[in-house]
Amino acid sequence: MQFNSLDFFIFLPVVAIIYFALPHKRRWIVLLAASCFFFGFFYYSSFDPLKETPFFKYDPTKNKPVIYYIILTLSIISVILVNYFVAIIIDRARTAGSRRAKPYLIIGIIYTLLLLFVFKYFNFFSQTVSDIASFLDLRYPPRILKILVPVGISYFTFQSISYLVDVYRGTMKPERHLGILSLYILFFPKIVAGPIERPQKLIKQFYEEHQFDYKQVMDGLKLIAWGFFQKIVIADRAAIVANDVFSNPKGFLGIYLIIASLCFIFQVFCDFAGYSNIAIGTAQIFGIKLTQNFKRPYLSPSIPELWRRWHITLIAWFRDYVYIPLGGNRVGNLRWQFNIFTIFFLSGIWHGANWTFIIWASLNGFYSLASIWTKNIRQKLVTMTGLIKVPRFHNVLKIVNTFLLFTFAGIFFRADKTSDGFYIITNLFTGFGGLIETLMTMNVDTIKAYIVIQNKTTFLGFAKPAFLPEMITLALAIMVHGTIEIIQEVKKQSMRDMISRKPWYVQAALYYCLLFSIVFLGMSGQQFLYFVF
Amino acid sequence: MRKLFGYIALCSISMILTMAIIWIMPGTIPHDLAALVNKKEMLEQKKSPRMIFVGGSSQLTLKTALFEKELGYSMIDMSLWGGLGTSEHLEEIKPYLQPGDVVVVTMEYGTILDPKYYDYIHTNEEAKRYFFLMSPLKHARQYISNGEYYYLFNTMLDLCQGKVKSYIRNLVLFNPTELFNTGFPNYKNEFNTNGDRLHPYNEHRPLMNLKNTFTYPDWKNLAFLNEFHEFAQKKNARLFFYFSHFPESEYTLQEKYIDAYHNMMRHSFKGTIINKPGDFIYPEKYFGDTAYHLNDRGETVRSGALLKMIKEALSRQ
Numbered sequence: 006m007q008f009n010s011l012d013f014f015i016f017l018p019v020v021a022i023i024y025f026a027l028p029h030k031r032r033w034i035v036l037l038a039a040s041c042f043f044f045g046f047f048y049y050s051s052f053d054p055l056k057e058t059p060f061f062k063y064d065p066t067k068n069k070p071v072i073y074y075i076i077l078t079l080s081i082i083s084v085i086l087v088n089y090f091v092a093i094i095i096d097r098a099r100t101a102g103s104r105r106a107k108p109y110l111i112i113g114i115i116y117t118l119l120l121l122f123v124f125k126y127f128n129f130f131s132q133t134v135s136d137i138a139s140f141l142d143l144r145y146p147p148r149i150l151k152i153l154v155p156v157g158i159s160y161f162t163f164q165s166i167s168y169l170v171d172v173y174r175g176t177m178k179p180e181r182h183l184g185i186l187s188l189y190i191l192f193f194p195k196i197v198a199g200p201i202e203r204p205q206k207l208i209k210q211f212y213e214e215h216q217f218d219y220k221q222v223m224d225g226l227k228l229i230a231w232g233f234f235q236k237i238v239i240a241d242r243a244a245i246v247a248n249d250v251f252s253n254p255k256g257f258l259g260i261y262l263i264i265a266s267l268c269f270i271f272q273v274f275c276d277f278a279g280y281s282n283i284a285i286g287t288a289q290i291f292g293i294k295l296t297q298n299f300k301r302p303y304l305s306p307s308i309p310e311l312w313r314r315w316h317i318t319l320i321a322w323f324r325d326y327v328y329i330p331l332g333g334n335r336v337g338n339l340r341w342q343f344n345i346f347t348i349f350f351l352s353g354i355w356h357g358a359n360w361t362f363i364i365w366a367s368l369n370g371f372y373s374l375a376s377i378w379t380k381n382i383r384q385k386l387v388t389m390t391g392l393i394k395v396p397r398f399h400n401v402l403k404i405v406n407t408f409l410l411f412t413f414a415g416i417f418f419r420a421d422k423t424s425d426g427f428y429i430i431t432n433l434f435t436g437f438g439g440l441i442e443t444l445m446t447m448n449v450d451t452i453k454a455y456i457v458i459q460n461k462t463t464f465l466g467f468a469k470p471a472f473l474p475e476m477i478t479l480a481l482a483i484m485v486h487g488t489i490e491i492i493q494e495v496k497k498q499s500m501r502d503m504i505s506r507k508p509w510y511v512q513a514a515l516y517y518c519l520l521f522s523i524v525f526l527g528m529s530g531q532q533f534l535y536f537v538f
Numbered sequence: 539m540r541k542l543f544g545y546i547a548l549c550s551i552s553m554i555l556t557m558a559i560i561w562i563m564p565g566t567i568p569h570d571l572a573a574l575v576n577k578k579e580m581l582e583q584k585k586s587p588r589m590i591f592v593g594g595s596s597q598l599t600l601k602t603a604l605f606e607k608e609l610g611y612s613m614i615d616m617s618l619w620g621g622l623g624t625s626e627h628l629e630e631i632k633p634y635l636q637p638g639d640v641v642v643v644t645m646e647y648g649t650i651l652d653p654k655y656y657d658y659i660h661t662n663e664e665a666k667r668y669f670f671l672m673s674p675l676k677h678a679r680q681y682i683s684n685g686e687y688y689y690l691f692n693t694m695l696d697l698c699q700g701k702v703k704s705y706i707r708n709l710v711l712f713n714p715t716e717l718f719n720t721g722f723p724n725y726k727n728e729f730n731t732n733g734d735r736l737h738p739y740n741e742h743r744p745l746m747n748l749k750n751t752f753t754y755p756d757w758k759n760l761a762f763l764n765e766f767h768e769f770a771q772k773k774n775a776r777l778f779f780y781f782s783h784f785p786e787s788e789y790t791l792q793e794k795y796i797d798a799y800h801n802m803m804r805h806s807f808k809g810t811i812i813n814k815p816g817d818f819i820y821p822e823k824y825f826g827d828t829a830y831h832l833n834d835r836g837e838t839v840r841s842g843a844l845l846k847m848i849k850e851a852l853s854r855q
Contacts, residue, residue: 025539219542470568470723474703477710517552524553524695525560525702 006046008283009237009529016043021222021290029214033184036192036211036291043193047156048074073153080120081155085187087116088165092172092179099175106173113169121162124154129358157197159355161190163322168204170326177205185211192293194284198277200298200318207293215292225289227501230519232282237527239486240276242479243268245528249466251419254429258436261465262429269419270412271483274303277316301490303411306403308372311411319355323348342377346370360423368414478526560698566716566723567700568707570619571668574630575721577616577733578672581634584612588636589848591733592627593644594620596782596830599739601841602732608845609852611640615733620646620830622669623659625762630672632766637774642848643763644782646830651752651795656759667693738834739826745785752795755802767809777809778851783818783840785829812847 006012020039024032091113098106122130131147138145155161168189171177180186189208195201250257250265257265281298288295296318305311312320324333331344346367353366386392392399413430420426443455464472489500496503504512566572581590589611591597595618602613616631624645631641648655659665670677670693681690708717716723730736767777781800789796796815803811824836832840 217539219539222542223545468569470570470572471700471703473711474568474707477707478703481706481710516549520549520553521556525556525699527699 006043008280008287009233012046016046017287017290024291025217032215033182033188033211037184037188040188040191040193040196044156044191044196047197048077048153077153077155080124081161081191084117084120084161084165085183085190087113088168088190089180089183089186092169093181095169095173096179099173110169110173114166117162117165117169121158123150124152124158126354126358157199160199160201161196163201163319163355164190164204167201167322167326171204177208180204180208192288194287195295198280198284199316200281200284200296201322202295202318206296210293213292218292221292222290224501225286227516228286228289229283230286230516230523231501232279232284232286233523233527234482234519235275235279235282235486237279237529238482238522239479240272240274240279241528242475242482243272243275245466245475246479247272247419249463251421251425251429254420254425254432258440259432259434260436260440262433262435264465266412266416266419266429266433268479270408270415273415273418274299275486301494303408303487304404304490304494305407306400307376307407308369308410309376311407312369312373319352320348323352327351342374345373345377349373356418361417361420361426364423364426365414365417368417369411372410372414482522482526557695557698560701561694563701564718564720565701566704566719566721567671567697568704568723569664569668569700570722571622571664572671572700573618573722573725573729574622574668574672576725576729577614577618577721578630578634579721580731580733581614581616581631584614586612586636587638587640588612588614589640589642590631591615591617591642591644592624592631593617593782594622594646594649594830596620596646596832597644598735599832599834599837600734600844601837602734603730604841605845605848606732609849613732617733619665620649621659621662622665624649626660626665626669628762628766630669632769633673635770635773635775639770639773639775640778640848640852641766641770641775642778642780644780646782647752647784647792647796647799648830650755650759650799651792653753654751667696670694671697738837739828739831741825741833742827745822745825745827745829752792754795755799757802757806760802760806764806764808767807770809778848779803779807779809779811780813780844780847781811781815781818782830783820783824783832783836784815785822785825786819787822788829789815789819810851812851813844817843817847 006016016039020035024035027035091109095106095109095113098104098109128147128149131149135145135147168177168180168186172179180189185208188211189202189204190196192202192207247265247269250261251269254262254265278299285295285297298317300314300317302311302315305314328344328348331347332340333344334341336344349366349370350363351366353363356362356366387399392402416429417423417426420429440455443452446452462468465476467475492503493500504515507515567575587610589602589605589609591600591602591614597615597617600615600617602615605611606613616627624643628641628643635641649659650656666677677693678690681687681693704723705717707723708714719725722728728736763777763779770777781796781803784792784796800815818840820832820836820839824832824839826833826836
């Protein structure tokens with residue numbers, strides 16, 4: 006089930022009413038059943054035997070889909086069962102002082118990662134081996150698995166690993182209630198695209214009794230509304246431009262490549278942050294607090310800072326389970342830099358089985374290392390140019406610079422192929438000379454003839470008459486969003502809190518505007534980007 | 539819980555009221571098919587005797603000013619897009635038909651001879667949505683009688699969304715005079731007072747290849763023409779039909795199907811056929827961007843020939 010579907014608007018209140026109507030002891034059953042339904046409904050509603058999607062890679066002419074559903078269900082059940090029993094064994098071995106805890110931990114992690122590899126990376130791996138073989142004049146046809154990919158597999162794999170590691174480290178006791186452990190893995194608001202929750206934080210909340218709290222529910226609903234604004238007013242609109250240009254970059258002048266890259270960078274943030282806000286707001290209705298996943302990343306003055314505010318739960322996971330075990334920053338300088346780059350590299354692989362993601366993440370890793378290497382030079386430059394005397398202006402420059410660097414790397418994130426990514430970055434300024442010359446003529450028809458793509462009924466993905474209104478709406482929505490982000494950043498508090506202190510009529514007017522924009526300016530039907538991860 | 543439901547109800551009511559206000563307020567919709575509204579207004583305003591052209595974009599560049607001068611009829615070019623479906627388009631015109639009207643119909647070959655395109659035409663949601671905009675009450679009654687409440691709501695919401703975007707565009711670009719126009723935002727710059735497209739189609743080569751998608755026609759897909767003919771007769775109006783233009787190269791490839799279509803129409807159509815397919819088969823140099831769109835040169839030739847044919851047909855009756 007998608008959050009931005011009518012089904013979800015029926016599903017959520019029904020589940021919430023049943024949840025609060027039942028005694029606390031039975032509520033986990035409601036949440037687990039709802040989570041299974043949510044998960045299953047996703048496949049049921051988006052099933053199209055004629056269309057291959059990131060989730061449907063099977064061959065309907067050769068095999069019956071039911072087999073894939075069975076494999077899918079069994080694999081998820083197996084992850085839960087392996088986690089359940091291995092954690093208990095690890096805990097027993099650990100408390101007995103036995104050295105056997107570590108092998109069990111490794112078995113548990115390998116099993117979980119193996120499923121991730123089979124479902125998500127096998128085809129990529131096979132294709133890469135085949136490409137290398139053909140480069141070496143060897144024959145190795147790629148073996149492509151046609152299977153149903155479990156939605157959110159990357160998320161629940163990481164949650165499973167953190168559960169096993171935390172039990173191994175002794176920071177938590179193994180969960181003896183299989184239903185609660187299943188709920189930790191499958192809890193519907195975060196199953197498909199996070200946030201990646203830690204067991205210590207989430208599991209105990211399932212045991213706590215949550216009374217119906219009007220204020221909390223209203224706050225959750227407001228957060229959901231804000232998430233929808235981000236998703237359907239900004240992200241889905243920006244996606245139309247980005248999709249049109251990135252699907253055929255060679256058909257566009259540099260200016261359109263730049264516009265599409267900027268559109269994509271707003272799309273990816275508003276899509277994912279929007280999803281996270283809807284997930285957090287939904288969980289809040291049930292009295293469960295999920296972790297904040299984004300903290301105004303585009304207002305970061307540096308790339309490392311941006312990565313502390315972007316997909317916070319993923320980065321924190323890598324920090325705690327990879328970076329720190331590798332030695333973190335308590336090692337030699339070179340090793341520390343290697344650790345930093347490793348995190349970025351792994352984050353690229355996590356995002357998807359494609360070289361474009363690896364290049365994107367590696368570029369960000371390179372930026373982070375470059376910021377270490379150039380620290381002294383930059384400080385000297387700031388002093389020399391006098392920027393040190395105008396810290397606010399300096400900060401704005403740093404924010405703009407960080408944003409542009411992130412946008413540049415984002416080209417690879419969105420590009421369908423590595424070659425497309427390279428084409429775009431090398432052609433960003435193609436046709437600028439002609440554009441400036443045309444603009445100098447000050448003749449509307451000449452300018453129109455130059456900028457409008459001929460012989461196409463659409464312009465940057467929109468039907469030609471709709472292009473201008475849609476782009477104005479997008480620009481206004483981004484401005485409103487940016488202003489709200491800046492106010493929150495400066496005042497260091499959430500907009501919802503600030504609004505709640507205003508008179509009722511101001512609150513009513515503001516929330517009316519939010520609802521109005523969702524209902525009358527929202528686009529429909531686009532899937533969340535991070536579902537495919 | 540009661541307070542929460544109260545707020546949710548309040549929010550829903552406020553949005554429904556807002557939607558009602560937007561629906562009532564005049565405004566344009568940034569979609570080509572919104573021009574149907576302007577064309578309907580033209581249909582309501584023009585006085586008898588009238589000649590009403592119904593067809594797809596192939597007929598949109600017609601030079602009807604020439605016809606007006608020669609024939610003395612008020613010209614109404616209702617053509618817009620072949621994908622709207624001629625049967626549905628004629629249904630929309632029925633309530634406005636007046637005694638003495640001459641309705642001239644043409645259909646692009648693909649709309650009859652390409653089964654996939656035929657299916658698309660009669661199921662596409664966009665056409666339904668903009669026919670709804672043309673006569674909302676009639677369609678709303680149909681949706682309600684079919685129990686399609688959600689579809690009705692969705693259609694109205696979608697059209698309101700279009701209006702809101704137009705308001706935003708006009709406010710941001712300081713176009714207060716255009717704020718409360720109706721139909722297509724740029725209608726006056728795109729169409730003349732008879733509803734013809736002002737700018738000829740650009741030339742683009744190669745022409746769209748139809749990829750041999752044609753097959754033999756089925757009379758049941760054309761029977762609506764006789765039904766409309768009978769309706770027109772009752773209203774003392776007339777129905778003329780003509781075969782559309784086509785490039786020579788495509789005609790050679792599809793000749794057997796087009797001939798079968800011609801024969802079927804000759805035997806079964808009760809109205810007046812004013813030409814045969816061969817009359818409007820032109821070399822590629824007369825075409826614009828597709829096999830259905832003539833360039834300015836082609837249109838001058840076609841309009842001249844069509845005028846002659848209509849004149850003859852009128853004199854025969």
